[in-house]
Amino acid sequence: MKLTIGHLFPDLLNLYGDRGNIQCMVQRLKWRGIDSEVKTYSLEDNIDFENLDIILLGGGSDREQMLVCNRLKEIKDKFKSYVEDNGVVIAICGGYQLLGKYYETDDGKIDGLDIVDIYTVQEKGRLINNIFIESDLCEMPIVGFENHGGRTYINKNKPLGKVVFGKGNNGKSGYEGVVYKNVIGTYLHGPLLPKNPQLCDYLLTKALERKYGELFKGLSPLEDKEEKEANKYIVDRYSNKIENFKERIRKLI
Numbered sequence: 258m259k260l261t262i263g264h265l266f267p268d269l270l271n272l273y274g275d276r277g278n279i280q281c282m283v284q285r286l287k288w289r290g291i292d293s294e295v296k297t298y299s300l301e302d303n304i305d306f307e308n309l310d311i312i313l314l315g316g317g318s319d320r321e322q323m324l325v326c327n328r329l330k331e332i333k334d335k336f337k338s339y340v341e342d343n344g345v346v347i348a349i350c351g352g353y354q355l356l357g358k359y360y361e362t363d364d365g366k367i368d369g370l371d372i373v374d375i376y377t378v379q380e381k382g383r384l385i386n387n388i389f390i391e392s393d394l395c396e397m398p399i400v401g402f403e404n405h406g407g408r409t410y411i412n413k414n415k416p417l418g419k420v421v422f423g424k425g426n427n428g429k430s431g432y433e434g435v436v437y438k439n440v441i442g443t444y445l446h447g448p449l450l451p452k453n454p455q456l457c458d459y460l461l462t463k464a465l466e467r468k469y470g471e472l473f474k475g476l477s478p479l480e481d482k483e484e485k486e487a488n489k490y491i492v493d494r495y496s497n498k499i500e501n502f503k504e505r506i507r508k509l510i
């Protein structure tokens with residue numbers, strides 16, 4: 258078995274090591290004896306969606322998102338068909354915002370792919386924090402790092418999870434990310450997947466099921482000792498902060 262992973266515009270969209278998500282997917286496949294191929298695309302390249310099993314759209318500055326947005330207009334229909342055909346997409350921060358209808362910044366409106374039912378508006382101040390959330394997609398909490406000026410609002414689609422510590426989509430709703438079909442959008446950098454092995458396996462499973470159907474019998478389990486430790490480190494560290502905070506509030510009232 259083999260999966261082909263497409264990394265879109267890594268020269269523009271690749272903040273905080275988002276590319277590490279690809280290395281993580283490749284390694285977790287390799288440990289199971291599954292092959293992979295990584296294809297990177299620049300703005301001018303033709304994207305052969307029909308050959309792709311997973312697409313990564315990383316984060317970027319507003320300026321870089323603006324540059325990517327014109328190219329997205331040209332590939333919008335093909336991208337949409339890929340998603341409707343259950344193609345797997347993992348989109349981080351700036352890439353997440355671009356999945357939606359638009360990202361309105363102080364310098365102008367950046368049109369998105371309109372693949373998921375979200376929109377983003379730049380508001381005062383940036384949401385910068387370590388963050389962890391709880392999601393129905395995996396048992397372990399999902400941990401990461403967020404740094405965004407845009408606030409994302411979901412219309413109809415489901416969020417990826419509930420914020421336990423951090424800000425998430427807009428600092429108000431208590432939710433983080435979005436899930437639509439096999440598309441996950443999230444503000445979590447890190448890179449995201451190495452510390453969230455269950456989420457990584459969720460994406461790989463979706464891609465293998467789509468490609469191989471009944472022939473795919475599921476991913477064999479891995480020990481994930483270090484991955485779990487790294488995840489737990491963040492969860493413990495920030496759970497304490499929540500507890501301290503709750504304690505302070507308790508004393509005040």
Ligand SMILES: NC(=O)CC[C@H](N)C(=O)O
Nearest residue numbers: 316317319350351406407
């Ligand atoms: N970290 C990012 O990808 C930043 C996304 C976007 N430019 C924002 O500031 O909201």
